[in-house]
Amino acid sequence: GIQVEQSPPDLILQEGANSTLRCNFSDSVNNLQWFHQNPWGQLINLFYIPSGTKQNGRLSATTVATERYSLLYISSSQTTDSGVYFCAGGNYGGATNKLIFGTGTLLAVQP
Amino acid sequence: NAGVTQTPKFRVLKTGQSMTLLCAQDMNHEYMYWYRQDPGMGLRLIHYSVGEGTTAKGEVPDGYNVSRLKKQNFLLGLESAAPSQTSVYFCASSYWTSGGAGEQFFGPGTRLTVL
Numbered sequence A: 001g002i003q004v005e006q007s008p009p010d011l012i013l014q015e016g017a018n019s020t021l022r023c024n025f026s027d028s029v030n031n032l033q034w035f036h037q038n039p040w041g042q043l044i045n046l047f048y049i050p051s052g053t054k055q056n057g058r059l060s061a062t063t064v065a066t067e068r069y070s071l072l073y074i075s076s077s078q079t080t081d082s083g084v085y086f087c088a089g090g091n092y093g094g095a096t097n098k099l100i101f102g103t104g105t106l107l108a109v110q111p
Numbered sequence B: 001n002a003g004v005t006q007t008p009k010f011r012v013l014k015t016g017q018s019m020t021l022l023c024a025q026d027m028n029h030e031y032m033y034w035y036r037q038d039p040g041m042g043l044r045l046i047h048y049s050v051g052e053g054t055t056a057k058g059e060v061p062d063g064y065n066v067s068r069l070k071k072q073n074f075l076l077g078l079e080s081a082a083p084s085q086t087s088v089y090f091c092a093s094s095y096w097t098s099g100g101a102g103e104q105f106f107g108p109g110t111r112l113t114v115l
Helices: none
Strands: A004-007 A010-014 A019-025 A031-037 A043-048 A052-056 A059-064 A069-074 A083-090 A105-110 B004-007 B010-013 B019-025 B031-037 B043-049 B064-067 B073-078 B087-097 B100-106 B110-114
Touching (some): A004 A083, A019 A105, A031 A069, A031 B100, A043 B100, B004 B087, B019 B110, B031 B073, B043 B064
Antiparallel strands (some): A004 A019, A019 A069, A059 A069, A083 A105, B031 B043, B087 B100
């Protein structure tokens, strides 16, 4: 099955700093999503991005499907950005409609 | 619009007891999923459903059963709970697209402890 590797495993930032999180896949995927889990455990979908680039406020994501990786950019970080960021991928279509999750990047933004 | 809801939020069981976790979504989504989250291991898929009346195994299905009798509900059952099933359980749903399932939306989770 697909293996998902995220880096770095953890990251500490000062408020206002920028960061890049990376997700590598062992096989091609045609569905890729980024999630944020806040310190209270809630999982929020950030991006549905099988290819290309998307932006949402201070966050943006780029997926290069041919090279099997995706990047999540956080600019001007805030303390509310703290939590765990997960990427997940899968090959959808037919009966295989499921995602495999990476182990996440733990982000702590300090004031 | 409540999104994805899970019942109960917390539960403590003794080894060998049974229980059912309920997931409900009001977004008319075709796909529904049950995951477990353990420290340092991310989320692992237990079972999923691609439509009413259908279920399929995920990565870690042993010890669990599921049913999807109604489109809006997805039930996860533990027939004989074991301490290894202590975890946080998340339900998710996603909509249909021509290429397969779309974005996944998660419920708030159920924290289960098996003594």
